Structure formats: C-alpha cells, structure tokens
C-alpha cells in the first residue's frame with residue numbers, strides 16, 4: 001500500500017504527506033492543533049485530505065475525517081469527488097465508507113462529465129461497480145433519476161458506463177452492467193445521430209469476452225457507427241480476427257439471453273447461474289465452428305475455465321433430462337414441477353420470439369404438460385450442481401422420480417428436442433432490450 005497518488009507533487013503542507021502515508025496519529029494531531037488545515041488543498045489539482053485518503057485507501061483516516069463532518073462530496077479542481085478517486089484506484093472499502101457517509105453517486109466531473117459509475121466501469125473495478133449500483137438502488141438517485149437512467153448515464157461524448165467497460169476490455173463489468181439494465185445497443189450519438197455501440201468499442205479493442213457477452217445479451221451486429229461501419233468492419237480494421245469471426249453478419253446468430261421474459265428477470269441467483277452457464281456453453285459450441293475457420297487455436301480463457309460436459313457423463317445415478325437425454329436435470333419448472341436440463345430450459349425460453357401483436361412477450365409452455373411456465377428454479381436434487389457437481393453429496397437426498405415426464409409428454413418434447421441444436425434458435429435479434437418486444441416475429 002506504499003503507492004502514493006500525489007503524482008510527484010511536493011506537498012506544501014505536511015498534512016497531505018501524512019494522509020498519503022497513512023500516519024493516523026500524526027494526521028489527527030495536526031487537525032487537533034489547527035482544524036483549519038482541513039480547508040487546505042494540495043497541488044494543482046486542489047486535492048483535499050479526503051481525496052488523498054480515499055485514493056490511497058487510507059480507511060482509518062478517511063473514517064476519522066468523515067467523523068469530523070468533512071463533506072463527503074468535496075470537489076477538487078476537476079470536480080472529482082473522493083468517491084470517484086476511491087473507485088478509480090479500486091479502493092472498495094473507502095468507496096463503501098464514503099457511500100455510507102452519504103456520498104452522492106450522481107456527481108459529474110468537469111473533465112468528461114463522468115460519474116463514479118463511469119470510473120468503476122472504465123477502470124474495471126467490479127466490486128466498486130456493484131457497490132455503486134447497490135447504492136443507486138436505495139439512494140435518492142433511484143427516485144429522482146430512476147435507476148435505469150442512472151445505469152445508462154452518458155458522459156460528454158455520449159459514452160455510457162457499458163461503452164467504457166467494453167472499450168477497456170472489462171468483461172466482468174460488462175456483464176454486471178447488462179445484468180443491471182444497461183442498454184446493450186446504446187449509441188454514443190445523440191438526438192438520432194449514428195454513433196458507436198458497446199459492440200463497436202469491444203470490436204475495436206479486440207475483447208473477445210466482451211464481444212461474446214454483448215452478443216449473448218442481444219447486441220445488434222448490423223448497427224452502423226458515425227462512419228457507417230458495422231462492428232465487424234471495425235474488428236477487421238484493427239486486425240482482431242477472432243472477434244471479426246463472431247461479428248461477421250453472415251455467421252450464425254448466437255443464443256441470446258431471453259431478457260424480456262418476466263420469469264427470466266425474476267430468476268433466483270442459482271438458477272440464473274445455471275442458465276447463464278448453459279448459454280455460454282451453447283454459444284461456445286457455435287464459436288468453435290466459427291473460429292475453426294479463422295484461427296487454429298481458441299484464444300479464450302473462458303474456454304478452459306468452464307468445465308467440460310464430463311460431469312454429466314460421469315454421474316450415473318442421476319436423472320437425465322428427458323428432452324435431450326444428454327444432460328442432468330438441473331432446472332425445475334414451476335408450478336407443474338417438471339424438470340429438465342439448463343440447456344433445454346434455455347432453448348425453450350430463447351426459442352419463443354416475442355409476438356409484436358401482443359403487449360407482453362408470451363411465456364413458453366412446459367414441454368411435458370403444456371402448462372404456463374411461471375418460474376424456473378434449481379431442481380432440488382441438483383442443488384450441488386451449481387457449485388461444481390459433487391455427485392457423492394446428492395444421493396443423501398431422496399430424488400423425485402421423473403419417469404412421469406417421459407410418458408406424459410412424449411409427443412410434445414419431441415418437437416423440442418428437434419430444436420435442440422442451438423444454432424437454429426432465433427433469427428436476427430434487435431438487441432434493444434426495451435424494444436425487443438416490438439421486434440419482428442420469427443415463427444418457427
């Protein structure tokens with residue numbers, strides 16, 4: 001923690017060096033002696049003691065200053081708040097303390113008119129990003145601005161936090177932002193003018209993981225930037241061949257997270273993790289084919305990170321999904337209670353393209369009993385699967401027999417397994433989350 005953030009500025013005042021170095025007693029003594037030192041600022045950037053404490057991760061000093069009612073939103077020359085600096089340097093504890101002390105998450109700096117959310121996304125500190133989003137949910141911001149507007153807040157150049165995360169190759173931040181309602185096809189161009197989407201930015205920097213996530217959230221491969229280029233052209237121009245392969249408009253459309261479906265937005269975290277993993281796996285299969293044509297090796301760390309399907313084949317004493325007879329049943333449909341694997345659940349949900357004539361996207365039906373799917377939960381007998389399947393632990397729990405699946409639904413699930421190949425699912429999707437229900441129908 002010895003790293004100083006004074007940028008070589010020689011402090012005219014001993015207080016600032018002491019804050020940077022985390023010399024708590026010294027700082028306290030100096031303030032006791034002359035409380036007015038707190039009104040002084042350091043260097044050209046006019047940093048306050050609170051800024052320096054936040055940026056250097058000096059938790060104790062930060063708390064002490066806040067206890068002495070220093071304004072948590074005190075500004076430096078560039079109208080940066082201590083929270084922005086804490087987030088920029090990934091000092092999550094300091095960020096949390098500041099938020100708890102009432103720091104405003106909706107302040108704009110004067111450099112590029114960015115908020116602390118932009119800083120978190122740009123510098124890739126996902127823990128800080130989460131803390132800010134959590135704060136925005138409960139703070140006055142949610143009432144005054146609305147949470148959705150806050151997540152999609154634009155800087156002076158029209159960039160949303162999602163743009164910055166994509167541009168700086170921060171897949172984790174990209175994912176968190178999308179999960180919190182960031183618009184996947186947001187454009188930097190205002191007032192109807194064309195601009196860049198996050199997909200253009202990801203294509204430009206060649207972040208395969210960002211491209212992958214954005215596509216899975218429905219990013220449109222056909223949108224033009226202000227120079228009239230689609231993301232594919234941008235990737236080619238910067239010689240990112242793997243990204244270009246996925247962005248090629250003539251290549252198969254990836255499986256897209258069925259975000260407009262009500263029960264998908266209300267998934268419990270475990271079921272969500274299972275389904276997201278299934279989505280990644282399905283898209284990875286598709287990518288393999290695409291990338292094989294472009295490059296010999298598969299350059300993504302995701303590839304090795306996510307376990308292979310061996311889990312399913314090694315497990316002998318578990319129910320296999322009665323749709324694909326390949327994967328283990330991990331998802332239970334409510335209210336009917338039928339079970340299937342995450343891949344098939346997802347295929348079922350992604351398959352149904354919203355009907356433009358109905359105000360609500362129609363919920364898919366259970367393939368076994370044709371009753372409406374209200375909710376998806378993790379199948380009880382498979383609670384261990386989400387946390388890297390441990391087959392030894394499951395036999396302890398009695399499993400419900402799924403034999404009934406087979407007899408009841410033999411006619412309907414055949415239709416579903418026919419579409420088991422994920423490549424067929426979905427036509428061109430717009431990717432605009434909010435507008436997706438108005439998109440074209442894609443009748444099978």
Ligand SMILES: [Zn+2]
Pocket residue numbers: 321322323324325326327340341342343344
């Ligand atoms: Zn299945």
Ligand SMILES: [Zn+2]
Pocket residue numbers: 333336337338366367368369370371
């Ligand atoms: Zn059912």
